[in-house]
Amino acid sequence: CATVVVASLASLGAISSKKAPDRDFGYRKKYSRWWQVLIIATYVVETIVAVLAGDDALATDQAPLVHLLVAALTWTTLLVQKKCTAFTVFATAVTGLALEIPLCVLSNLQLDGHTFNIAALVLQVIRVIAFAGLMVLTCPRRHKDTPDQDDDQPLFRDQENGYGAIPESATTKGDAASASSDDSDDDSEQCGEDVALIKERRAEMLKQRGGWLGYLREFKVFAPHIIPRHDGWVQFCYLICLLCMIAARALNVILPVQLGKVADNLTSGKPPYRDLGIWLLLSFARYDPGLDTIQALAKIPIENFSYASLTNAAFNHVMSLSMDFHSERDSAEVIRAIEQGNAITNLLSTFVLSIIPTILDLVIALVYLSQKFNQIVAVALLACAIAFIGSEILATSWNLGNRRAMAKASRQEAKVILQAVQGWQTVSFFNRFGYERQRFGQAVQTQLIAKQRWGVADAMVQAVVEGLFPTTFFVLACLVMREISVGNATPGDFVFLMEYWDRLTWPISMLSHNCRFLMSDLVDAERLLHLFQTQPTITSRPDALSIPIKGEIIFSNVHFAYDGKQPILHDISLAAHVGQTIAFVGETGAGKSSVTKLLLRLYDVSAGRITLDGHDVRHLSLDSLRTAIGVVPQAPLLFNGSILENLRYARLDASDAEIESACRAAAIHDKILTFADGYATRVGEQGVKLSGGEIQRLAIARVFLKDPPVLILDEATSAVDSLTEAAVQGALEGLRKGRTTLVIAHRLSTVVKADCIFVMHEGRVVERGSHEELLGIEGRYWRMWTSQTRAGCGA
Numbered sequence: 166c167a168t169v170v171v172a173s174l175a176s177l178g179a180i181s182s183k184k185a186p187d188r189d190f191g192y193r194k195k196y197s198r199w200w201q202v203l204i205i206a207t208y209v210v211e212t213i214v215a216v217l218a219g220d221d222a223l224a225t226d227q228a229p230l231v232h233l234l235v236a237a238l239t240w241t242t243l244l245v246q247k248k249c250t251a252f253t254v255f256a257t258a259v260t261g262l263a264l265e266i267p268l269c270v271l272s273n274l275q276l277d278g279h280t281f282n283i284a285a286l287v288l289q290v291i292r293v294i295a296f297a298g299l300m301v302l303t304c305p306r307r308h309k310d311t312p313d314q315d316d317d318q319p320l321f322r323d324q325e326n327g328y329g330a331i332p333e334s335a336t337t338k339g340d341a342a343s344a345s346s347d348d349s350d351d352d353s354e355q356c357g358e359d360v361a362l363i364k365e366r367r368a369e370m371l372k373q374r375g376g377w378l379g380y381l382r383e384f385k386v387f388a389p390h391i392i393p394r395h396d397g398w399v400q401f402c403y404l405i406c407l408l409c410m411i412a413a414r415a416l417n418v419i420l421p422v423q424l425g426k427v428a429d430n431l432t433s434g435k436p437p438y439r440d441l442g443i444w445l446l447l448s449f450a451r452y453d454p455g456l457d458t459i460q461a462l463a464k465i466p467i468e469n470f471s472y473a474s475l476t477n478a479a480f481n482h483v484m485s486l487s488m489d490f491h492s493e494r495d496s497a498e499v500i501r502a503i504e505q506g507n508a509i510t511n512l513l514s515t516f517v518l519s520i521i522p523t524i525l526d527l528v529i530a531l532v533y534l535s536q537k538f539n540q541i542v543a544v545a546l547l548a549c550a551i552a553f554i555g556s557e558i559l560a561t562s563w564n565l566g567n568r569r570a571m572a573k574a575s576r577q578e579a580k581v582i583l584q585a586v587q588g589w590q591t592v593s594f595f596n597r598f599g600y601e602r603q604r605f606g607q608a609v610q611t612q613l614i615a616k617q618r619w620g621v622a623d624a625m626v627q628a629v630v631e632g633l634f635p636t637t638f639f640v641l642a643c644l645v646m647r648e649i650s651v652g653n654a655t656p657g658d659f660v661f662l663m664e665y666w667d668r669l670t671w672p673i674s675m676l677s678h679n680c681r682f683l684m685s686d687l688v689d690a691e692r693l694l695h696l697f698q699t700q701p702t703i704t705s706r707p708d709a710l711s712i713p714i715k716g717e718i719i720f721s722n723v724h725f726a727y728d729g730k731q732p733i734l735h736d737i738s739l740a741a742h743v744g745q746t747i748a749f750v751g752e753t754g755a756g757k758s759s760v761t762k763l764l765l766r767l768y769d770v771s772a773g774r775i776t777l778d779g780h781d782v783r784h785l786s787l788d789s790l791r792t793a794i795g796v797v798p799q800a801p802l803l804f805n806g807s808i809l810e811n812l813r814y815a816r817l818d819a820s821d822a823e824i825e826s827a828c829r830a831a832a833i834h835d836k837i838l839t840f841a842d843g844y845a846t847r848v849g850e851q852g853v854k855l856s857g858g859e860i861q862r863l864a865i866a867r868v869f870l871k872d873p874p875v876l877i878l879d880e881a882t883s884a885v886d887s888l889t890e891a892a893v894q895g896a897l898e899g900l901r902k903g904r905t906t907l908v909i910a911h912r913l914s915t916v917v918k919a920d921c922i923f924v925m926h927e928g929r930v931v932e933r934g935s936h937e938e939l940l941g942i943e944g945r946y947w948r949m950w951t952s953q954t955r956a957g958c959g960a
């Protein structure tokens with residue numbers, strides 16, 4: 166009756182709902198139909214078995230037969246209904262499961278080993294399993310197009326709430342909850358291409374790896390970071406944990422047996438103090454004073470090792486990734502991905518120290534209970550364990566969407582903080598404090614809403630799942646009481662069961678608890694996995710040359726596109742001999758900096774080749790290439806430390822005297838001495854406490870210190886006044902001596918002495934020659950020169 170009522174109510178509820186339920190709940194219709202057919206089959210076959218058995222009870226009590234037929238009819242109705250919703254099937258399956266377990270136990274209490282009765286028991290167990298399977302298939306879950314997808318992304322590329330995005334409150338009047346759901350639509354619109362790519366990538370990986378098992382096998386890249394090959398101490402700790410785990414499994418059985426012995430001896434006339442004392446000692450050994458403490462201590466080095474190993478590996482990997490990765494990804498998100506090392510450590514801890522022992526406990530319990538009582542007790546425990554774990558997985562997957570939304574909201578909050586703090590100057594230049602406050606407030610609100618949803622759902626999940634424990638104990642206690650009543654067991658066995666039950670339920674409950682975090686840790690771990698799987702596009706070949714460089718540079722028919730499609734450089738050919746200075750001039754965006762990026766191998770050419778001392782730069786090791794080239798960039802970046810620390814970054818073993826002489830050469834030494842703390846002056850984040858010209862001269866001093874054979878000066882004096890420029894130019898001339906130098910300049914007066922000037926326009930070299938030669942041509946260079954000298958006169 167309950168099944169029929171629930172099925173009808175669920176149908177009505179789903180039909181009257183305005184939303185199409187199948188949009189909100191993932192309904193794997195095809196597969197769930199097979200489970201329904203299986204359930205109906207068990208009802209029908211059990212009815213036939215009951216009739217064939219000629220059960221005496223059926224003559225007086227028709228209830229079991231009515232139950233079987235009504236249930237079969239209800240399920241058949243659900244099966245044939247075309248508009249039957251996932252929610253209806255789910256609700257009916259939950260009710261069915263809740264009713265079938267106690268019915269199964271009660272109807273088998275008097276099991277006499279008759280073939281028909283055993284067949285009925287088997288059918289009932291199959292049905293319970295089918296109910297659990299159906300629940301998993303039809304459980305409510307978030308629709309595929311919702312923000313869940315964010316967690317499928319290798320490294321979150323979502324741009325929602327990014328700079329320049331119109332705040333939702335400005336466009337929608339809905340409450341925060343609706344704002345967060347609108348977010349998902351924005352997400353799918355803005356990142357539609359990304360999401361499609363990610364889906365494609367996962368589908369491809371699943372196909373390549375032969376399904377989920379193969380996909381999970383990908384996680385083996387973490388193995389060396391979890392189990393060390395050479396760290397004997399950590400290996401020893403693993404061994405200790407393993408031994409503790411085995412000993413704990415044995416004690417889990419011995420302790421209840423001992424307590425049962427105490428109970429049995431209570432009526433012997435002499436209080437069983439000795440047995441109780443043994444129980445006390447065994448309890449000490451099993452719990453905190455014994456094995457638990459040893460295991461907790463042994464866990465510390467294991468967790469420390471894996472955390473350190475993974476975090477270091479993730480950091481090193483990110484640092485080894487190429488410019489294309491770093492220019493595309495959001496640094497806040499990359500930082501968060503590196504921090505996911507914890508997720509793997511948690512996974513390891515949950516799996517090795519919680520899941521495996523619990524499974525072992527269950528297996529031992531099944532074997533031991535079937536030996537001690539009978540197979541029915543063991544089968545009942547198995548059915549209950551399956552129902553329990555099934556409901557836990559179901560409940561967890563149901564709440565996974567909320568958990569993902571929570572994780573996404575938390576990342577968004579961190580991103581907003583980092584961007585606002587890092588870009589404080591820009592915020593103040595545009596007076597966007599209100600906008601930033603609103604963005605942050607919104608991020609916090611979204612995070613709180615997601616957290617609340619997750620918390621509420623989690624509490625409900627807990628309530629339902631925990632409710633299965635007393636039901637299971639009721640079932641087992643009934644079966645054992647029956648054994649005691651027929652003389653097959655003693656009251657001590659009942660005490661054993663009570664004690665043993667406690668030992669079984671605690672790890673199962675921990676398992677279910679951990680199961681929820683396991684899923685979210687898996688999601689985080691997947692993020693780290695994707696990070697590990699992102700390979701640098703620019704690497705040193707295994708046979709790369711590590712040789713000292715003199716500085717002969719040749720570009721031969723070089724073509725280049727950042728994205729592989731839109732060409733930026735076309736057919737660039739040039740040569741710079743050792744000690745020569747060549748200059749690149751041209752309008753902004755002409756491709757001057759791109760030429761130097763190719764020389765540095767921040768990117769590889771699309772066609773043609775670049776050689777240094779006759780060796781293709783792709784054949785040189787990145788280490789020797791980048792050691793050989795010194796760069797003074799357009800916008801030098803200083804770390805938030807002292808001037809001295811920033812300078813020493815160029816050569817870690819440079820003495821104070823060498824640093825000072827480099828600063829003298831860069832015409833900054835005297836200026837530094839005027840600062841209150843001299844060389845110990847802190848420069849602030851990205852050098853905000855210094856003027857643009859000071860930062861640029863520090864960058865020049867750094868290159869003096871590095872002393873490379875090849876120089877790249879990208880607008881190196883653009884931020885200095887003309888007096889200082891004269892001083893710096895003098896210093897740069899000294900620096901250029903004997904080195905091959907590539908100069909990029911907008912102020913043509915700085916390149917008149919260059920051996921060759923290349924005039925660039927739309928990615929091509931359109932003119933080349935010395936200053937005088939180019940003026941003689943009266944082309945693009947001449948026009949630039951004339952306008953600059955005229956402007957200079959005018960000024």
Ligand SMILES: Nc1ncnc2c1ncn2[C@@H]1O[C@H](COP(=O)(O)OP(=O)(O)OP(=O)(O)O)[C@@H](O)[C@H]1O
Nearest residue numbers: 492727728733751752753754755756757758759760
């Ligand atoms: N990482 C990148 N990804 C895609 N396109 C880029 C990237 N960096 C530069 N570009 C594009 O390449 C073109 C050439 O840029 P480049 O920086 O080489 O010009 P430039 O001549 O040095 O300009 P400026 O004098 O302003 O520094 C520009 O259109 C720019 O938008």
